[in-house]
Amino acid sequence: MTENTFPLHSVDKIVAFYRNAVLTASEAKHFTKSDLTPTPKAETVQTLYMRVLHLLFRFKPECHSMVSTAPYSLVQSSFTLFTFSLWWLWQQFLPVCMVYDFSLSDLLNPKKQRTLTILSAIMNFLHFRNQRMEMIQEKQGKFRADVDRLQAYTRSIRDAERKIEMLTTIPPEQQAEANELAAALAELNTTTAHEYQEVNTKTERIAELKSEVAEKTQKLAQMKVDVSSLKEDISKLKSQIVESPEELKSQMEKMRDTVKNIKNSIEEADERVVELQSMVQGVSHTEAEIQHVLGLLQDLEASMSNCKQQQDEHQELIAQYEKLQKELKNLCVEEGQLKRALDMKRDKECKLNIRRQKKKEMKEQHVKEVLGYGPIHQKREEMADKIQKISGETQQLRAKIKSLRDICGEETEKAQAIYNTLSAAMGELHQRIEAHSRDLKLAAAKMSANI
Incomplete structure (x- = not known):
């Protein structure tokens, strides 16, 4: 984490982005700068991670309770099944955001700089995802227009063939x-x-x-x-x-x-x-x-x-x-x-x-x-x-x-x-x-x- 491949954003930008793009209306009202600085609140950080999963994969909060409890029996009782499920999912997803050392302490006892770095990485990935989705939608629209144009051209070619056949053939009368x-x-x-x-x-x-x-x-x-x-x-x-x-x-x-x-x-x-x-x-x-x-x-x-x-x-x-x-x-x-x-x-x-x-x-x-x-x-x-x-x-x-x-x-x-x-x-x-x-x-x- 000492050398990042993505830019780090300020606390104000991070708060504004997650209010507008990630959290729901009631959660955005209660989410402030004090939830991240000077000491991040674990509940707020977990809520942000949960909403990001729901935004990206439609993984609802009640789905965390459906995770198999076999590994949970081996875990200490200092955290719940929800926390373990959240950590397990983010452990798999954060390497896509160029964060490779996500641990349970980032959920249970988050640090300021560490939390801001992870949130910046997620924020950069969401920006990239939105840009790619816009490009894909634009290409899909062009593709549909090209298909419609090709169909219109084939119809006009068939009409032209029929007209040429009518012009070249002499009627019997x-x-x-x-x-x-x-x-x-x-x-x-x-x-x-x-x-x-x-x-x-x-x-x-x-x-x-x-x-x-x-x-x-x-x-x-x-x-x-x-x-x-x-x-x-x-x-x-x-x-x-x-x-x-x-x-x-x-x-x-x-x-x-x-x-x-x-x-x-x-x-x-x-x-x-x-x-x-x-x-x-x-x-x-x-x-x-x-x-x-x-x-x-x-x-x-x-x-x-x-x-x-x-x-x-x-x-x-x-x-x-x-x-x-x-x-x-x-x-x-x-x-x-x-x-x-x-x-x-x-x-x-x-x-x-x-x-x-x-x-x-x-x-x-x-x-x-x-x-x-x-x-x-x-x-x-x-x-x-x-x-x-x-x-x-x-x-x-x-x-x-x-x-x-x-x-x-x-x-x-x-x-x-x-x-x-x-x-x-x-x-x-x-x-x-x-x-x-x-x-x-x-x-x-x-x-x-x-x-």
């Missing part, structure tokens, strides 16, 4: 409509390919007509140049003509014939130009319609590629979801294994408690045989080390279970996010497919009307 849309899309692809070939032939014909129009315009320009040169020649020849009426008439007739032929050729060229212009306008209109159809086909191709891409993303998301489900199942299996390991640890603790009880019974038998009780501190320290080791392992298992639950919660949130993106993408895909199908039907109707 819509199967016929889906087959009709697929057949209409295939027919539309064949018609567009055929029309695309016809457009190519028309474009080739238009190119040929353009080349012919260019040749005709070139010939027309050459003819205009020839006419202008002929007019110049006529003006030159007029100055050189000998005025003879017959030759003049013959030349005039020839010139009239040539002019008439030129006019006829010019009119034919103009008519041909008008026809070519009307043909060019029709070709340009056809080209515009072809460009519109090509745009629709490009949009359809882009929508089909987007649909295929979204289907690939859907397959990837389903694969990720299945992977997450497998990981969740593995985590549940690991949790079950950890629970089984925890149960095994608890069984070991129960076995250790049984062994400890047997040792206590052996000690009680030894007390019955011999007066007094020799403390076996080394064995108690070994048992305390084993208990601390087991408690450390249980804390590690609880920390691992908590980490697994956190991982499970994160994976569940990821699965929920994947499901939300998947449902949004599927809705958008259905809307775009419906819009493109309507556009293609309108385009096909217009093309059939034009044809």
Whole structure:
């Protein structure tokens, strides 16, 4: 007792603590500082010890009279069975409070410093017990919240699986409509390919007509140049003509014939130009319609590629979801294994408690045989080390279970996010497919009307 591993408290602190935390209301009123200093009262000290036992182990005062009287017959008559029972119980419990030399004199003839030291040790142990109980209650509350959260996550995962199954499967009443849309899309692809070939032939014909129009315009320009040169020649020849009426008439007739032929050729060229212009306008209109159809086909191709891409993303998301489900199942299996390991640890603790009880019974038998009780501190320290080791392992298992639950919660949130993106993408895909199908039907109707 010369070297303590716990702090010693003052008399005022000890009196205030035992009044508030240990003694009953009537006992706390009569408990004062004079009961401990300068000379502690044996009855007061015994009452404190008795109330501490009742607080820790629910060992009521009337239970002290139920202790076996075999060792009591060997004890001197200077103290009662109550005192012997109290001493025997505190002899077993005080080593937990780091007090190893508790004796009968501490109950029958208590000393001031000795009593204050023992009460300080008990006070420190009660503070430690209260702190640990608060921590255990807080951990139990967190554990219950985690279990509730895990159950909610599993329910949400099941709902998500049902929704995904509903979205991925086509209902029987819509199967016929889906087959009709697929057949209409295939027919539309064949018609567009055929029309695309016809457009190519028309474009080739238009190119040929353009080349012919260019040749005709070139010939027309050459003819205009020839006419202008002929007019110049006529003006030159007029100055050189000998005025003879017959030759003049013959030349005039020839010139009239040539002019008439030129006019006829010019009119034919103009008519041909008008026809070519009307043909060019029709070709340009056809080209515009072809460009519109090509745009629709490009949009359809882009929508089909987007649909295929979204289907690939859907397959990837389903694969990720299945992977997450497998990981969740593995985590549940690991949790079950950890629970089984925890149960095994608890069984070991129960076995250790049984062994400890047997040792206590052996000690009680030894007390019955011999007066007094020799403390076996080394064995108690070994048992305390084993208990601390087991408690450390249980804390590690609880920390691992908590980490697994956190991982499970994160994976569940990821699965929920994947499901939300998947449902949004599927809705958008259905809307775009419906819009493109309507556009293609309108385009096909217009093309059939034009044809």
